[in-house]
Structures are given as C-alpha cells and as structure tokens.
Amino acid sequence: MIQLPYERPFIQKLNTGSMNKFGTKTEFAPVTHLESVAVSKIIEEYGSPCFVISERQIRKNYQNAVRAFKTRYPKIQYAWSYKTNYLSAVCNVFHQEGSWAEVVSIFEYNKAIQNGVDGSKIIFNGPDKSENDLALAVKNKSMIHIDHFDELYMLVALLEGTDQKAKVAIRVNMDTGIYPMWDRFGFNYENGQAWNAIIKILAHKELELVGLHCHIGTFMLSTSAYATAAYKLCDLAINIKSKYGLAIQYLDLGGGFASSNTLKGSYLQGADIIPSVDDYAEAITSTVLNSSFNKDELPTIILESGRVLIDDAAWLIGTVVATKRLSDGRRATIMDFGVNLLFNAFWYDYKISPAQEFTHHTEDMVIYGPLCMNIDCIRENINLPLLNKGDQVVVHKVGAYNMTQWMQFIQMRPKIVLIDMNGKTHILRENESLETMIELERMPDHLKNINSKV
Amino acid sequence: MQINKNIAISESGFIFNPSNGDSFSTNQVGLEIIRLLKDDKGKSEIVSELVNKFQTDSATLEKDLGDFFLMLRNFQLLNE
Numbered sequence: 097m098i099q100l101p102y103e104r105p106f107i108q109k110l111n112t113g114s115m116n117k118f119g120t121k122t123e124f125a126p127v128t129h130l131e132s133v134a135v136s137k138i139i140e141e142y143g144s145p146c147f148v149i150s151e152r153q154i155r156k157n158y159q160n161a162v163r164a165f166k167t168r169y170p171k172i173q174y175a176w177s178y179k180t181n182y183l184s185a186v187c188n189v190f191h192q193e194g195s196w197a198e199v200v201s202i203f204e205y206n207k208a209i210q211n212g213v214d215g216s217k218i219i220f221n222g223p224d225k226s227e228n229d230l231a232l233a234v235k236n237k238s239m240i241h242i243d244h245f246d247e248l249y250m251l252v253a254l255l256e257g258t259d260q261k262a263k264v265a266i267r268v269n270m271d272t273g274i275y276p277m278w279d280r281f282g283f284n285y286e287n288g289q290a291w292n293a294i295i296k297i298l299a300h301k302e303l304e305l306v307g308l309h310c311h312i313g314t315f316m317l318s319t320s321a322y323a324t325a326a327y328k329l330c331d332l333a334i335n336i337k338s339k340y341g342l343a344i345q346y347l348d349l350g351g352g353f354a355s356s357n358t359l360k361g362s363y364l365q366g367a368d369i370i371p372s373v374d375d376y377a378e379a380i381t382s383t384v385l386n387s388s389f390n391k392d393e394l395p396t397i398i399l400e401s402g403r404v405l406i407d408d409a410a411w412l413i414g415t416v417v418a419t420k421r422l423s424d425g426r427r428a429t430i431m432d433f434g435v436n437l438l439f440n441a442f443w444y445d446y447k448i449s450p451a452q453e454f455t456h457h458t459e460d461m462v463i464y465g466p467l468c469m470n471i472d473c474i475r476e477n478i479n480l481p482l483l484n485k486g487d488q489v490v491v492h493k494v495g496a497y498n499m500t501q502w503m504q505f506i507q508m509r510p511k512i513v514l515i516d517m518n519g520k521t522h523i524l525r526e527n528e529s530l531e532t533m534i535e536l537e538r539m540p541d542h543l544k545n546i547n548s549k550v
Numbered sequence: 551m552q553i554n555k556n557i558a559i560s561e562s563g564f565i566f567n568p569s570n571g572d573s574f575s576t577n578q579v580g581l582e583i584i585r586l587l588k589d590d591k592g593k594s595e596i597v598s599e600l601v602n603k604f605q606t607d608s609a610t611l612e613k614d615l616g617d618f619f620l621m622l623r624n625f626q627l628l629n630e
C-alpha cells in the first residue's frame with residue numbers, strides 16, 4: 097500500500113462572522129528561496145539560525161533614496177548611520193554607493209576610518225565624546241556635532257592656544273508635534289538654547305560653524321514633522337546669515353524614516369501605512385526650497401537614514417525546535433532564535449514565513465525563542481501552517497539594529513551571510529564559539545583547579 | 551474515552567455538532583482519527599491504523615494524538 101504524506105492532526109473551531117484579530121492571512125505563503133538561493137541550502141552550509149543580507153536590496157534602497165531627494169533638490173548627501181548595522185561589509189556597500197559615515201562613538205568612528213572613509217566625510221554625533229575623541233576628529237577634519245554645552249566648552253579648551261580649527265554643527269531638538277519629544281539630545285530650539293549655543297560658537301574663532309543637525313525620532317510616520325524640523329533649521333540658518341553674514345553649508349535632518357515593518361499593536365500592515373522616501377523628501381525639500389536662501393547659498397541636505405535603507409535587505413532564517421500546547425489551549429512554537437538575535441521584536445511584529453510547502457491548514461500560535469526567560473517571545477499571535485520540529489522559517493526585514501543590538505545571552509551568535517549581486521554567498525561574520533566567548537576572560541591562579549579549595 | 555456520536559462529518563473535513571451548533575474544520579489525519587473514534591477504536595488501534603496508512607512513526611503519532619485528544623476535549627467533542 098502506498099502511504100500518504102503525514103501532517104499532524106489539526107482541528108479548528110469555525111467562528112462565523114467574527115473579526116479575525118490576527119490580521120490578513122498573507123503570512124503563510126512559503127518562502128523557499130532568498131533571491132535565488134534555497135533557504136535549506138544556506139542552513140545546510142552555514143547552520144541555523146543564520147542572518148542573510150542582500151547586497152542587491154541595499155544598493156536598490158540606497159539608489160532609490162538618493163533619487164527621491166536628488167530629483168527634488170540639487171545638493172544631497174547621505175551618511176550611513178553606523179549603529180543601524182556596522183558590519184564593515186555592509187558599511188562598505190553604502191560607501192561604494194557614495195555615502196558618508198555617521199557615527200556616535202569612538203568605536204564606530206575608528207571603524208569608519210578602518211573602512212577607508214576619509215575623516216572629512218565622517219559625521220561625529222552623540223553625547224559621549226572624550227577629549228581624545230574630539231582631538232582625533234579635529235585632526236581628521238571630521239564634522240563634530242555638538243550635543244551639550246559641556247562638550248562645547250571642552251572643545252574650546254582643547255583648541256585654545258593651538259592654530260587648529262574644528263568643523264562643528266549643533267544638534268537641535270525641537271517640538272515637531274511628535275510625542276515623545278526627543279529633547280535629551282542637543283540644544284532646544286523653542287526655548288532659545290540652540291540660538292545661545294550658536295552665538296557661543298560664533299564667538300570662538302577656532303570653531304567653524306558649518307551645519308545644523310537634528311534627529312527628531314525613529315520610525316516616524318508623519319512627514320509633516322520633517323517639514324516642521326526643516327523649517328526650524330532653515331529659520332536658524334537664515335538668522336545666522338542675516339545677523340552674522342555666515343552661510344550655513346548644510347542642514348542635517350538625521351534619520352527616522354520608517355521601514356515597511358509592522359509596529360506592534362498596529363492593525364494595519366506596515367507597508368500599508370508608512371510614507372515612502374519620496375513623501376519624506378517632498379516635505380523636506382519643499383520646505384527648504386521655500387525658505388529665503390540665496391540661490392547660490394542653498395545648503396546641502398544631509399540625511400542619516402538607517403532602518404529605511406537596510407531593514408528589508410536582511411532575513412533571519414531558523415528552525416523549529418519544538419511545538420507544544422499551552423495551558424489555555426494555544427499552540428506554542430519554539431524556534432532556535434529569540435530576542436537574543438531579534439532585539440527589535442520588542443517593537444515590531446516581524447513577518448515570518450515557512451520555508452517549505454504545507455497544506456492550506458493553518459493555526460494561531462505564539463512564537464518563542466530558545467532562551468529560558470519569559471520575555472523571549474518573537475510573535476504573540478501569528479497564523480502559520482502546522483509547523484513541526486525541524487521545519488525551517490524565514491523572518492523578514494531584520495536588517496536594522498538587530499545585528500548591532502543582539503545580545504550574547506545563553507546562546508552564541510550565529511553567522512551572517514551576504515548574497516552578492518551574482519547570487520553568490522559570502523560569510524560576513526563567523527558564528528561565535530566557546531573560544532570566542534572565553535577569549536576575553538581571565539582566570540586567577542587560585543581558581544584554576546576546582547578541586548583545590550583554599 | 552468516547553467521541554460524541556451525534557456529530558456530522560463531511561468528506562472535506564467539516565464537522566458539525568448538532569447539540570450546540572458548533573462547527574469545526576479538520577485536516578485529513580484529523581478526519582481519519584475522528585472516524586476511527588466513531589468506530590470505537592482505542593488509542594493503540596488508532597496508532598497502528600495510521601502508521602500503516604501515513605508516512606510517519608508511532609512515537610510521532612503518540613505525541614500528536616495526545617495533543618489532538620486534548621483539543622477534542624476542549625471543544626467538547628470527546629467525553630471521558
């Protein structure tokens with residue numbers, strides 16, 4: 097007798113007429129290949145779980161973002177926000193495309209230098225720059241974005257009595273109608289603090305005020321907030337020109353454009369509600385073009401976009417460890433990846449697809465990771481086919497912040513693989529091993545032997 | 551352990567319980583199990599029938615049957 101293929105028994109109550117709070121059922125179409133490479137083959141070769149990055153998608157995102165602004169405004173420069181994903185190979189794709197570097201620590205700064213970025217094309221943001229950090233940035237002619245008065249005075253003290261000059265901008269925070277307001281970084285616009293900082297900078301000849309910077313938040317769903325931000329930066333720049341005769345060279349609008357992920361608690365799929373880069377570009381460029389800059393003194397617009405350029409260029413692929421039934425009857429699926437690798441699962445409802453064909457039956461389930469802690473939950477509600485131990489899945493749009501905010505806790509971090517423009521795969525980062533983990537540990541002599549208590 | 555004998559089962563896996571109006575959908579293996587339960591087959595008989603018919607093994611079936619019975623009880627389709 098020919099045996100039939102087996103699928104575990106499944107029964108589901110039919111609720112006619114009630115709303116489905118699990119959203120549209122688009123998730124269970126299988127994704128067996130990433131670009132032209134089979135998921136099963138990647139796992140066979142590189143292990144599970146594994147991050148996979150698409151070079152093609154990064155370049156496409158970047159070129160699209162540049163086009164959105166360049167078709168509307170003559171002077172545009174992107175600076176890749178290192179914290180979003182500072183794998184050197186990823187950074188270098190952006191740098192090959194013409195992007196500068198935006199860094200917020202000396203670690204990121206040195207990484208950019210090591211990647212070959214010219215010091216004058218590095219924007220140094222962040223509240224924590226030491227005197228040594230500043231000295232290096234001054235020497236390299238990097239753009240120093242001052243975050244607070246302590247930093248301003250430290251920089252002045254550092255340059256006093258030397259003939260060096262620093263290229264600086266200030267970070268401005270402001271009310272753009274968005275709550276919560278990110279007022280902990282930089283100088284406030286509304287209460288006059290930003291103007292005050294500008295006056296202080298202009299009073300020091302060793303400081304050259306080249307730009308004005310803001311970063312109004314992340315995953316911003318409102319384009320009008322950018323119009324407001326651009327308006328306030330233009331206002332400061334035009335005042336500087338009229339009172340001091342100085343033409344500001346650039347306005348840096350920061351990052352914050354939303355990627356097409358779905359925020360937790362949102363009933364609509366991310367892709368249905370987020371603005372496009374063109375929408376953001378229209379809000380920003382039309383505001384700047386409508387300001388009263390002289391034609392030949394239009395400032396360059398700098399953008400420090402992170403997640404919108406990389407989120408959809410990476411996947412995490414993994415394997416089902418076990419399935420079980422919770423006390424309230426819900427099914428739980430345990431994966432070999434958890435919040436240790438997907439830190440952003442705290443904010444996003446990541447789309448997850450099976451990587452093999454199934455029948456049309458699906459069930460609602462919770463997806464947990466492998467950590468022994470309660471918060472290790474990737475999706476609280478998701479509708480997927482009848483997954484079994486050993487089945488493979490694809491988590492979509494994981495490129496931003498996960499490969500930098502991942503934590504080494506209980507499990508070690510896996511490989512990161514790139515699919516290049518020709519469909520060839522390359523390891524970008526090896527998996528951690530016991531050796532990597534203990535390399536930095538030191539053992540006092542008297543603790544080396546566990547059988548000799550002193 | 552007894553399945554509620556009044557329930558109606560269709561070829562396509564649609565199940566209707568006339569005593570309370572509940573309806574359910576099940577897959578091919580689920581349908582097979584419910585049929586065997588209606589024929590008063592016990593757990594071990596069900597396992598051996600299914601091992602013959604499907605590409606699986608008895609350990610997997612034991613585990614999956616345990617879970618399936620739990621759901622049948624939950625839906626008031628199975629009486630102790």
Ligand SMILES: Cc1ncc(COP(=O)(O)O)c(C=O)c1O
Nearest residue numbers: 177311314351352400401402403
């Ligand atoms: C100063 C600065 N610029 C750029 C970014 C990148 O933001 P996003 O990924 O939202 O585009 C951040 C992120 O927090 C930031 O702090």
